[in-house]
Amino acid sequence: MPGEPMTELARDAAFAAVSTAFGSIGRVCMALDGRFCVRHVSSQLDLLLGPGAAKRVIGEPIEKLLGPELFADGSALRLALAAGEKREGWRALLHGESGATRLLSITAAPLQSDPYGVCDPSAVYLLVLRPAEDDPACAGSREPLAGPGLICRSQAMGRVFRLVETLQHSESSILITGESGTGKEVMARTIHAHSPRQHGPFVAVNAAALPGDLLESELFGHVRGAFTGAVRDRPGRFELATDGTLFLDEVGDVPLHLQVKLLRVLQERTYERVGDGTTRQTNARIIAATNRDLRRAVAAGAFREDLYYRLKVFPIELPPLRARREDIEPIASYLLARVGARTGRALRFSPEALRALMSHDWPGNVRELENALEFGATVCRGQTLQPEDLPPEVVSPAPRVPAPAPAAAPAPTPTPVPWRSDAGVGLPDDRILLQHALEAHRWNRLETARALGVSRSTLWRRMRTAGLE
16 A cells, blocks of 8 residues: 555565566666665576676676766766656666676666655666667677677688687697787687686786896796895786686797796796796696797797797687678677767768778778777767768778889889979979879878978878879
8 A cells, every 4th residue: 555664575576576577578677776876686687697697786886887988977877867867778888797798778767756665765766778789699690709809700700719619628728820900819818718717817918018028027927136126026927827827918029038938837837936946836828829920930040949839739810800801790880889888879880881891901900990980980970980980091091002023133212202392282293203202102101201301291282282192
């Protein structure tokens, strides 16, 4: 009856009934308190994030689950709810503990109190979540989504995933090769997450980012006084990766003297901290990655042959994006949805923009694609990304100059061309001179400007006037 107090158990039962009703149409129902912390959530959340997810999020801030872009203090959605307004069709990424993400469509509204007192008085806001239509996990691709560079629709990536499946119960060393930006670290994290060490730490170190001396200390640690600035003992990455995985990126850049120590770790599972004679044990699993051809490095004497074979117990080669064009559209859709989710925008591609993406060779692979879409989402004024919103090099790539045929003698190096900054603009001779200079430097504007002795802005102005854009 109206006015009779409801028990906590009765309120939980009432919310469960409402959640079941929403769940029958594929919706997750969630109630937040005045501090925007989760007060109630339907068990349907377990279907999105795995068993036990609904219980784990009770009491957690909603921004931890759906990201700060929508629910941080002062955000547009939070202010609208606090003002008593409803919002529909907003988008966000649902973040799970294992690193899994799902793209969601969100309806949010202040929760109205009912005359029977069934609603929990501490529940102030109501969220209804559903998977977005362009969520890659619902797109029907043949393989699971492991990361932004690892969406599999092509046969090339299908073969890679089949290799990874065989590693689920293995702890062998792995060497991942592939061009820059193909997702080598994403693949390493995927292997770790589906390995016997999934509950251990994943520790990454980039060998190309540190000079040799610092890299040695970073990998193996050091003791106080080992060198200037070593004011305390410090564990290395091998120690931090105990019972887990050590991801050694850009392993081809490890100096030769450190390659000897790395080989010893792989063979004997022992090492010493810098400045310490105590031998320590490690059980970290090694996943290495490089964009270099290590076989050529071995032949050139820049990489130890014994270390190479120790690392490539199980080799995995990631194909470049241009070799798996079937994956460009789903990867681009996923990345654009993720970019749009940060600002609550539902962005989509025009057919012309999608054709431009499919036609580009993407020398920077997925990393270049993601940067291009970040650029496009920033300059796009509507909800549909047009070709003019994409970076110029994607829509109108520089013309390729065919490689010259082998000659008996090498061609002379182009010499700087004298060109006064106040030269006549638009004259035929000026246009011919400018075109020859650009062709001599493969249409590289910076090198051409240097050869002509002008700034890049002056060169660009001359090109535009001469019709050479």
